[in-house]
Amino acid sequence: MNDFRDQRRYDAHQEAMRNSRRAKQRATARAIQRKRRMMLIVVLLLPVTIAAFAFTWSRSDETPKQAPPVTEALPDQSAAEQSVGGRVAMPNHVRGVHVTSYGVAEPTMFEPIMALADPKLGMNAIQIDIKDERGEVAFSTPIPTAREAGAHMNIYDPVKVLRRAHEAGLYVIGRIVVFQDGYAPGADPSIAVRSRRGGLWKNDLGITWADPTNEASWEYPIQLATYAAELGFDEIMFDYVRYPTDGDAADMVFHDPGRNRDNTITSFLKKASGSLKPLGVHVSAAMFGLAATSELGIGQKPGQLRNILDAVYPMVYPSHFTDGQFGISKPGDTPGPTVAAALSDWRRRTNGGTVQIRPWLQDFTLGGIDYGLPQVLEQIDAADRTGVSGWLLWNAQCTYTSGAFAGTHGQP
Numbered sequence: 236m237n238d239f240r241d242q243r244r245y246d247a248h249q250e251a252m253r254n255s256r257r258a259k260q261r262a263t264a265r266a267i268q269r270k271r272r273m274m275l276i277v278v279l280l281l282p283v284t285i286a287a288f289a290f291t292w293s294r295s296d297e298t299p300k301q302a303p304p305v306t307e308a309l310p311d312q313s314a315a316e317q318s319v320g321g322r323v324a325m326p327n328h329v330r331g332v333h334v335t336s337y338g339v340a341e342p343t344m345f346e347p348i349m350a351l352a353d354p355k356l357g358m359n360a361i362q363i364d365i366k367d368e369r370g371e372v373a374f375s376t377p378i379p380t381a382r383e384a385g386a387h388m389n390i391y392d393p394v395k396v397l398r399r400a401h402e403a404g405l406y407v408i409g410r411i412v413v414f415q416d417g418y419a420p421g422a423d424p425s426i427a428v429r430s431r432r433g434g435l436w437k438n439d440l441g442i443t444w445a446d447p448t449n450e451a452s453w454e455y456p457i458q459l460a461t462y463a464a465e466l467g468f469d470e471i472m473f474d475y476v477r478y479p480t481d482g483d484a485a486d487m488v489f490h491d492p493g494r495n496r497d498n499t500i501t502s503f504l505k506k507a508s509g510s511l512k513p514l515g516v517h518v519s520a521a522m523f524g525l526a527a528t529s530e531l532g533i534g535q536k537p538g539q540l541r542n543i544l545d546a547v548y549p550m551v552y553p554s555h556f557t558d559g560q561f562g563i564s565k566p567g568d569t570p571g572p573t574v575a576a577a578l579s580d581w582r583r584r585t586n587g588g589t590v591q592i593r594p595w596l597q598d599f600t601l602g603g604i605d606y607g608l609p610q611v612l613e614q615i616d617a618a619d620r621t622g623v624s625g626w627l628l629w630n631a632q633c634t635y636t637s638g639a640f641a642g643t644h645g646q647p
Contacts, residue, residue, distance in 0.1 A: 319397035319467035323406045325517055325545075329593050329625025330640060331360030331408070336373035336390040338633035339363055348633065352403040357640035360406040362472060362627055363396065365463050366456070369442065370416035376462050380455045384422035397467050408519070408627075409468035413456045413503075415475040417442045426452035428479065429488040438482035447478060447499050447534065449490035457507050464516035471511055472548065474521040476500060477533040500534030505543050519546035521595065524555060527580040537581060541588020548627060551577040552597040553614070554606075567603040571613040578621040591624035598628040598636055611639045 312321050332351070338344040351358040366372050372386045374393045381387055400407045420427030420435055420443040428444040430436040435443045445452035460471045478496055479487065508518045526535040527549065540547060551574050554567035561576035563569050574594065581592050596614040600606045611628070618626045628635055 313465065315394075315465055316467045318394055320401035322467060322469050322515065323401055323404065325469070326359045326406055326625065329360045329406065329546075329627070330358055331362055331406070331625075332358065332598075332628045332633070332635050333362045333410075333595075333630065334364070334633050335631075336364040336367060336371070336388070339373075339391045339396055344633045348635065349399070349403060351635070351640050352400075352405050353640070359404065360408060360625070360627070361400055362408040362410055363400075365409045365468075366411045366416075366459055368412050368415055368475070370412070370418040372459065376459065378455070378458045378462060380419055380422065381459070384418035386418040393463075393466050393468075401467075406469050407467075408470040408472050409460075409463045410472045410474055410521075411456055411459055411463070412475045413473050414445045414447055414452070414477070415442055415479070416445050419452075419455055420445055425449075426455075431486050431488055436479075436482070436487050438479055440481070444479050446490050447496075447503065448492070448494045453503050453506060457510055460507060460511055461514065464511055464514040468516060470517040470519055470545070471507075472519045472521055473504065473507065476504065476520050477523075477535050480531075480533055496532060496534040497536040497539060501536060501539040501543070504540060508543055517545040519544055519548060519593075521548040521550060524549045524551040524577050524594075525560075527584040528561075528577065537584040538588075541585040541590045544590050546591040546593050546624065547581075547585070548593050548595050549577065549581050550595040550629070552595065552601075552629070554597060554601040554603060565603060567601070570597065570606075570610045571617040574614045574617040575621055578618060578623060582621060582623075593623060593625040593627060594618050595629045596626050598630045598639065599632075606636075608636050608638050611636045615639070 316322060332348060334345065334348060338348070348361070352361075353359070364373060366386075370384075370386055371388045371390075372381045373388060373390045375387050375389055376382075397407055415438070424435060426445050426449055428436040428446045437443055445455070456473065460473075463471060477500060504518075504520060511518050520540070522535045522537070523531060523533070525531060526533075527537045537547065553570045553573040556563075556566035556573060556577070558565055560566050561573060563573055563576070566573040574596065578592065578594060581594075585592065596611065596618065597606060598611050604610070615626060628639060
């Protein structure tokens with residue numbers, strides 16, 4: 236992040252971090268002085284101690300037993316982490332919801348979500364957008380690409396939001412949409428997927444894409460993730476970390492068309508993890524629910540990621556599966572068996588790895604039956620029975636079913 240020191244906000248952030256380091260250095264120096272004084276006292280009292288021990292030994296044949304001292308190691312925190320209340324440890328079983336950047340900024344949407352927070356019995360995590368599907372960045376950063384592309388939206392204050400969530404005991408997952416981006420490719424066409432007809436390629440929604448085969452396009456999302464990690468987000472989730480799926484595929488021109496797709500996406504996530512984990516943040520990715528069942532040709536290969544990511548979030552929304560998938564006539568109308576079948580494939584593909592599986596579950600209606608509390612709880616029960624490490628609920632409008640986080644339906 237050294238290239239961003241010309242930004243006043245980042246300068247202030249760095250100065251705070253330097254002050255924190257100086258304070259730690261002074262504290263260390265004082266600790267060393269105290270240690271030296273203690274050593275001098277020990278040397279002076281050593282003869283007395285030896286004599287006392289000899290007297291005690293002569294009075295008893297029983298060897299004295301001493302309990303080892305109990306010490307608690309506290310992780311170092313940067314000034315930025317301290318300003319947001321420090322990091323919240325990853326729960327053993329994540330239970331949370333998706334919130335858009337605008338949902339965070341709108342009290343009528345955000346307050347009902349925060350009311351669900353109960354780390355012991357209910358919601359213990361929250362996923363908040365940092366960079367969304369359009370490429371909008373929710374808050375100002377010192378990153379030149381975001382500034383030059385006009386991607387900064389200043390929708391919410393990340394420090395205030397993180398502090399609020401952390402005070403409620405919530406584990407905060409920052410979501411960054413990677414390659415679908417309606418801003419950066421226009422500002423720097425060299426990193427964009429190109430069209431055979433000339434210009435930039437766009438998908439069916441008219442949104443440009445960064446080119447996964449051009450490693451220069453990797454820097455921007457990793458820089459965003461690094462800045463978010465420094466601010467104090469507990470986990471970074473990469474989404475749309477794949478090749479395009481909607482739009483005229485025959486019209487796409489890549490920087491390196493012969494590059495293996497699975498290896499490309501795996502390499503990006505490996506580089507991102509290597510950059511972020513030393514900062515104390517967890518790293519994850521959202522992926523298609525069918526990526527563990529079928530060869531999709533979009534670069535998502537669960538088996539290659541099982542020891543790279545801390546967690547993976549397969550989108551196993553029942554309504555997104557076609558009729559007959561997993562031998563189920565209508566998956567959207569059969570939420571429990573559909574979720575269980577999809578997650579069984581994910582468990583099989585990642586077996587032997589360290590990655591945790593946390594599915595995205597459906598809390599919205601899309602064709603077929605209406606989704607309410609019974610359908611949501613059926614998915615949660617199916618997910619928990621497969622032995623996953625938690626789950627997140629998705630609703631694009633950020634309105635979630637009352638009762639979904641009742642304590643009897645969650646894991647400890």
